[in-house]
Amino acid sequence: MSDKKPISSVNDFVVRFANVNGSGSASANEMFARSILRHGVPVSPRNIFPSNIQGLPTWYEVRVTEAGHLGARGGVDMMVAMNPQTWDKDVAGIEPGGYLFYDSTKPMPSTKFRDDITVIGVPLTAITNSTYTDPRQRQLFKNIIYLGALSALLDMDPKLIEQLIGEQYKGKEKLLSSNVHALHLGRDWALQNLKCPIGLRIKKSDKVGDRIFIEGNSAAALGAVYGGATVCAWYPITPSSSVAEAFTAHCKKYRHDPETGKAKYAIVQGEDELASIGIVIGASWNGARAFTATSGPGISLMTEFIGLSYFAEIPAVIMNIQRAGPSTGMPTRTQQCDIIACAYASHGDTKHVLLFPEDPAEAFEFAAAAFDLAERLQTTIFLMLDLDIGMNHRLCRPLKWDDSKQYDRGKVMTAEMLEEGRDFGRYLDVDGDGIPYRTYPGTHPTKGSYFTRGTSRDRYARYSEEGSVYADNMQRLVRKFETAQDLVPRPLQANAERPTKYGVIYFGSTSPAMDEAIGLLEARGHQLDRLRIRAFPFHSSVASFLAEHDFVYVVEQNRDSQLRQLIVNENGIDPVRLVPIVHYDGTPITARYIAKAIGDHQDHLKVTPLRKAVS
Amino acid sequence: MTYIAKPKFHHPGLKKNELGYTHRDYEGKISTLCAGCGHDSITASIIEACYELSIEPHRVAKISGIGCSSKTPDYFLGNSHGFNSVHGRMPSVLTGANLANRDLIYLGVSGDGDSASIGFGQFAHSIRRGVNMTYIVENNGVYGLTKGQFSATADRGSKSKKGVTNTDNAIDLVAIALQLGATFVARSFSGDKSQLVPLIAAAIGHKGASFIDVISPCIAFNNHAGSTKSFDYVREHNDAVNRLDVLVGRDPIAVDYAPGTVQVVEQHDGSKIALRKIDADYDPHDRLGAQTFLARHAAKGQIVTGLLYVDPDADDLHAHLNTVETPLNSLEADTLCPGSAALDKFNASLR
Numbered sequence: 001m002s003d004k005k006p007i008s009s010v011n012d013f014v015v016r017f018a019n020v021n022g023s024g025s026a027s028a029n030e031m032f033a034r035s036i037l038r039h040g041v042p043v044s045p046r047n048i049f050p051s052n053i054q055g056l057p058t059w060y061e062v063r064v065t066e067a068g069h070l071g072a073r074g075g076v077d078m079m080v081a082m083n084p085q086t087w088d089k090d091v092a093g094i095e096p097g098g099y100l101f102y103d104s105t106k107p108m109p110s111t112k113f114r115d116d117i118t119v120i121g122v123p124l125t126a127i128t129n130s131t132y133t134d135p136r137q138r139q140l141f142k143n144i145i146y147l148g149a150l151s152a153l154l155d156m157d158p159k160l161i162e163q164l165i166g167e168q169y170k171g172k173e174k175l176l177s178s179n180v181h182a183l184h185l186g187r188d189w190a191l192q193n194l195k196c197p198i199g200l201r202i203k204k205s206d207k208v209g210d211r212i213f214i215e216g217n218s219a220a221a222l223g224a225v226y227g228g229a230t231v232c233a234w235y236p237i238t239p240s241s242s243v244a245e246a247f248t249a250h251c252k253k254y255r256h257d258p259e260t261g262k263a264k265y266a267i268v269q270g271e272d273e274l275a276s277i278g279i280v281i282g283a284s285w286n287g288a289r290a291f292t293a294t295s296g297p298g299i300s301l302m303t304e305f306i307g308l309s310y311f312a313e314i315p316a317v318i319m320n321i322q323r324a325g326p327s328t329g330m331p332t333r334t335q336q337c338d339i340i341a342c343a344y345a346s347h348g349d350t351k352h353v354l355l356f357p358e359d360p361a362e363a364f365e366f367a368a369a370a371f372d373l374a375e376r377l378q379t380t381i382f383l384m385l386d387l388d389i390g391m392n393h394r395l396c397r398p399l400k401w402d403d404s405k406q407y408d409r410g411k412v413m414t415a416e417m418l419e420e421g422r423d424f425g426r427y428l429d430v431d432g433d434g435i436p437y438r439t440y441p442g443t444h445p446t447k448g449s450y451f452t453r454g455t456s457r458d459r460y461a462r463y464s465e466e467g468s469v470y471a472d473n474m475q476r477l478v479r480k481f482e483t484a485q486d487l488v489p490r491p492l493q494a495n496a497e498r499p500t501k502y503g504v505i506y507f508g509s510t511s512p513a514m515d516e517a518i519g520l521l522e523a524r525g526h527q528l529d530r531l532r533i534r535a536f537p538f539h540s541s542v543a544s545f546l547a548e549h550d551f552v553y554v555v556e557q558n559r560d561s562q563l564r565q566l567i568v569n570e571n572g573i574d575p576v577r578l579v580p581i582v583h584y585d586g587t588p589i590t591a592r593y594i595a596k597a598i599g600d601h602q603d604h605l606k607v608t609p610l611r612k613a614v615s
Numbered sequence: 616m617t618y619i620a621k622p623k624f625h626h627p628g629l630k631k632n633e634l635g636y637t638h639r640d641y642e643g644k645i646s647t648l649c650a651g652c653g654h655d656s657i658t659a660s661i662i663e664a665c666y667e668l669s670i671e672p673h674r675v676a677k678i679s680g681i682g683c684s685s686k687t688p689d690y691f692l693g694n695s696h697g698f699n700s701v702h703g704r705m706p707s708v709l710t711g712a713n714l715a716n717r718d719l720i721y722l723g724v725s726g727d728g729d730s731a732s733i734g735f736g737q738f739a740h741s742i743r744r745g746v747n748m749t750y751i752v753e754n755n756g757v758y759g760l761t762k763g764q765f766s767a768t769a770d771r772g773s774k775s776k777k778g779v780t781n782t783d784n785a786i787d788l789v790a791i792a793l794q795l796g797a798t799f800v801a802r803s804f805s806g807d808k809s810q811l812v813p814l815i816a817a818a819i820g821h822k823g824a825s826f827i828d829v830i831s832p833c834i835a836f837n838n839h840a841g842s843t844k845s846f847d848y849v850r851e852h853n854d855a856v857n858r859l860d861v862l863v864g865r866d867p868i869a870v871d872y873a874p875g876t877v878q879v880v881e882q883h884d885g886s887k888i889a890l891r892k893i894d895a896d897y898d899p900h901d902r903l904g905a906q907t908f909l910a911r912h913a914a915k916g917q918i919v920t921g922l923l924y925v926d927p928d929a930d931d932l933h934a935h936l937n938t939v940e941t942p943l944n945s946l947e948a949d950t951l952c953p954g955s956a957a958l959d960k961f962n963a964s965l966r
Contacts, residue, residue: 037966212965222961228951230943231714233707254953262939264946266714268932271740275707278700278737282711285698286676286719287944290711304701398962401955407948440944441676441696441712442719449673451689453699463689 004116007097008199011041011066013077018090022054028143029060038160040205044070051331057086071513072588122149141182148186155197216389219360221246223367231290232267233279239387240321243293273298277305284315287440289371291317296325307346308454315374322386324586333586334387339562342382354382354536358511361396375410388509388588413437418447426450426461434480488535496527503549507533516591526602555581621645633669641665643693653805653831664815675720680705684726684753703734706741716942721748731767731786742795747931749818749825755833756844763836774841792826798929799825801922813859820886823929856897856921860889882927
């Protein structure tokens with residue numbers, strides 16, 4: 001039937017589910033991904049969903065990758081086509097030699113298929129309708145039935161899926177047994193009627209190890225719990241809402257007094273992002289650890305307050321789960337497009353600290369660290385996640401916490417210190433690091449009070465419009481930002497096997513695709529040293545890395561190569577030596593894309609000796 | 616006047632309150648507002664109320680937005696922390712501060728531009744959340760710092776100093792506060808200290824969202840004929856429903872008044888307010904009644920002042936959120952961080 005040999009691959013392929021939003025497919029699809037993990041085989045799933053609640057197309061892609069490549073791969077080896085709306089496009093997207101799995105209850109004209117793929121029809125609707133009468137049950141169990149059929153086709157161990165179902169419906173026996181029943185309906189049908197397994201197979205392995213499977217937003221929210229955040233104010237916006245929702249869930253679990261049942265936290269859903277950041281700033285001013293989570297449009301609204309945080313020196317933590325902009329942009333698509341907007345947010349001369357976690361494990365660590373940094377530096381700290389990390393389950397190392405760790409509450413002058421006669425100037429640089437002492441409201445009856453304002457003032461917080469006084473303060477803020485360089489997470493460098501004059505800089509969610517691309521590039525003979533930037537302001541090692549290489553590629557997921565702009569701007573280097581590699585269509589960047597872009601540029605750069613070329 | 620440093624000496628015989636503080640301990644820097652500004656009278660009333668209440672000055676957090684009114688927290692309670700924040704955003708900053716430390720007294724000072732125009736949303740939402748605060752709007756119907764533009768509380772038909780007639784409808788913040796569920800709502804006049812001081816004192820004693828709209832004429836830009844926020848206009852149209860004789864934490868001094876005209880209101884914190892009623896039928900516990908009363912008098916061009924509504928059993932945002940009694944800002948890692956054992960369990964649930 002096909003003029004192309006069917007793809008044959010064990011533990012290395014991409015399955016994509018095409019569904020209708022709101023059809024209950026998400027949990028079955030996620031169970032598919034989890035059950036492969038239980039086989040000891042790494043997976044990297046991604047939700048591709050519309051800005052809609054019901055009716056529009058949605059996809060769930062599972063990259064099965066024994067080698068542990070967790071970036072998006074591109075291409076689809078098996079399409080589970082459950083959505084007639086997107087059928088044509090879905091079928092067209094299958095790799096030659098790939099597989100199409102579909103509901104064959106209604107006959108389809110042969111023109112709707114392709115010759116170079118294997119077509120697998122399972123009469124899902126017929127099986128479902130003959131078993132269930134309730135419409136909702138029909139819809140939900142249809143998803144489990146296709147999961148069962150896939151388990152047979154891909155040679156999966158049904159016991160492992162049953163185990164997952166058992167965990168999910170623990171204590172709900174009725175749901176548990178009916179789900180297991182549905183699983184076997186599909187599985188048995190496939191075993192009896194189809195050639196199982198197909199060329200794509202899952203084989204038990206041991207490559208998952210002790211890694212965990214978690215969404216970045218949930219990990220970041222847990223980082224806020226561990227980091228001591230007590231106040232969270234937020235306004236719903238995709239893809240950040242699940243940070244606040246996860247924080248709420250984590251707090252319910254970990255932050256209630258066991259005796260009184262009272263909450264050791266306060267969460268307020270603000271009327272907008274202005275109120276959310278205002279609440280954060282008010283709480284931080286008053287000595288609580290506070291944060292908000294938002295996305296691009298929210299950042300735009302918050303910028304006036306961010307400037308106040310910078311100038312009046314009030315801690316704040318903002319988690320920005322980036323999505324494609326500008327304006328409303330593509331609200332459910334990923335990008336790293338707020339680098340400049342956050343680094344220089346607000347009017348006047350401002351600079352802010354940005355943290356770039358690469359995965360949920362770092363999102364947890366950096367979220368907790370952000371509160372220490374905010375209080376140490378008395379300014380806004382941005383945790384720069386994106387939709388790809390935030391809203392997808394990602395396999396990552398287990399979260400770790402050192403129980404001996406105390407929070408760094410920064411320079412806070414206490415009643416005792418004031419009583420001792422310590423000189424308190426709210427904006428006085430006593431240590432030469434640009435960081436002044438602050439007092440919490442209500443500290444002392446006669447000492448240490450001051451008036452916080454966004455207007456210019458002297459070292460003792462007295463209103464002043466003197467040019468020299470203003471400039472003195474602005475210079476101190478520069479010193480403080482220099483201090484930040486050594487406090488934020490440092491870049492991580494990984495060198496190529498052989499010395500090379502080419503380097504690549506990347507950050508955040510690009511990480512897994514970049515790591516994989518390095519292998520592809522090496523196979524093409526290109527050696528590149530890598531530097532993963534984890535924070536702004538840039539550590540001095542960024543400048544060293546630039547100095548050590550003739551050309552440095554800067555790989556990022558936005559149109560205007562914003563990180564590159566920031567590097568050029570902050571390091572004052574020749575922009576020609578920084579080659580932008582950008583990907584900004586809203587899908588996660590892939591290793592194939594990076595390897596092609598860098599490889600082509602490298603080929604172009606390399607002058608091949610004439611003799612070699614003709615030989 | 617601002618170049619004059621405020622002298623620190625004071626009369627040795629200055630009266631002291633229960634805590635041993637004098638009036639001077641509740642004062643702040645010298646005002647930079649225009650001489651005769653209504654706002655300075657409100658400042659004086661705040662000082663008087665805090666003195667009367669024997670509040671420890673540093674236990675008050677003063678928070679404001681931007682504008683003439685928002686500068687005033689610098690002029691009272693000099694030993695308190697103050698926060699002159701962002702235009703129209705005092706309510707959110709105050710809400711956050713209140714969440715961080717429930718033990719302080721929160722005084723929000725705002726203006727009509729700050730609360731009825733740019734910050735109308737934040738005003739509304741802080742009220743509906745029931746933040747435990749005293750929210751004072753120093754209402755002059757005009758933008759003073761930018762030289763006399765109308766604000767959203769300017770009455771329709773009123774004239775600006777330049778002779779422009781306002782054609783937009785006015786927002787009555789008192790009516791809105793009542794509608795949004797404020798549990799203490801009052802209006803007063805900056806020129807009527809004897810009414811204003813006890814109102815501020817009672818509002819501070821109230822647990823929940825207290826709102827006081829204080830008409831405060833702008834002598835530079837809104838004190839002319841044709842203005843409905845001038846001293847003369849407000850004096851002529853003021854219709855007080857009651858006068859307070861407070862007195863928080865003490866027995867009400869009710870002996871001076873004829874029986875039947877005094878109503879004692881006991882608040883949640885045990886403080887008592889004695890209301891000397893001018894309008895004998897007025898019931899300050901009836902939210903709906905207050906709304907109709909207000910609307911009826913507004914239609915007649917009367918500015919109703921006094922305590923319009925109080926719910927003595929109100930609760931606040933902390934009660935709604937069921938937060939611990941200990942201020943959140945004093946909790947440390949030992950109580951906030953679940954620790955590595957919990958994290959190991961969490962990890963195990965994700966495999």
